[in-house]
Amino acid sequence: MNTQKPVVGVIMGSQSDWDTMKEATEVLTALGVGFEAKIVSAHRTPKRLVEYAETAADRGLKVIVAGAGGAAHLPGMVASMTAVPVLGVPVESKALSGMDSLLSIAQMPGGVPVGTLAIGKAGAKNAGLLAASIIALMDDQVAEKLTAWRTAQSDAVAAAPVDQ
Numbered sequence: 700m701n702t703q704k705p706v707v708g709v710i711m712g713s714q715s716d717w718d719t720m721k722e723a724t725e726v727l728t729a730l731g732v733g734f735e736a737k738i739v740s741a742h743r744t745p746k747r748l749v750e751y752a753e754t755a756a757d758r759g760l761k762v763i764v765a766g767a768g769g770a771a772h773l774p775g776m777v778a779s780m781t782a783v784p785v786l787g788v789p790v791e792s793k794a795l796s797g798m799d800s801l802l803s804i805a806q807m808p809g810g811v812p813v814g815t816l817a818i819g820k821a822g823a824k825n826a827g828l829l830a831a832s833i834i835a836l837m838d839d840q841v842a843e844k845l846t847a848w849r850t851a852q853s854d855a856v857a858a859a860p861v862d863q
């Protein structure tokens with residue numbers, strides 16, 4: 700269970716996004732970063748979205764990871780209402796394999812940035828890592844864990860046999 704004070708907000712448009720977005724929370728847990736995970740939708744819960752975005756900074760969030768699929772307006776709408784950096788994860792959609800999500804999140808108008816990751820689970824995992832990198836700038840313990848995590852990843856790749 701995550702009992703630390705949340706510094707990263709992980710939000711998603713639907714419960715159906717959780718299978719993807721849990722990749723981000725698993726990384727944050729492994730790196731000792733406090734987070735909260737919630738469903739917030741620009742389309743289905745617009746009032747909740749406004750409250751979430753407007754209170755994010757005062758509640759101590761330093762980064763928001765926002766995942767959504769299809770007409771993925773959630774990351775951009777959150778970014779329009781807070782200066783807390785927003786990392787967008789395009790969830791893979793059934794109809795268009797996540798291309799709709801990717802373009803909805805990436806093609807923001809100038810002035811309202813969303814840092815857009817890759818489609819699907821790899822994007823969610825990298826959003827978690829990128830959020831941890833931002834937190835590591837102000838938290839030495841997270842910085843140490845992130846360095847160790849990267850070393851372990853390199854070691855695992857270097858040790859992998861190629862002839863199986």
Ligand SMILES: Nc1c(C(=O)O)ncn1[C@@H]1O[C@H](COP(=O)(O)O)[C@@H](O)[C@H]1O
Nearest residue numbers: 712713715740741742767768771772773
């Ligand atoms: N793109 C958005 C937003 C939003 O951008 O606010 N809210 C929900 N959704 C997306 O709708 C998809 C289908 O949702 P359901 O599975 O609940 O029908 C999800 O991928 C969700 O992120």
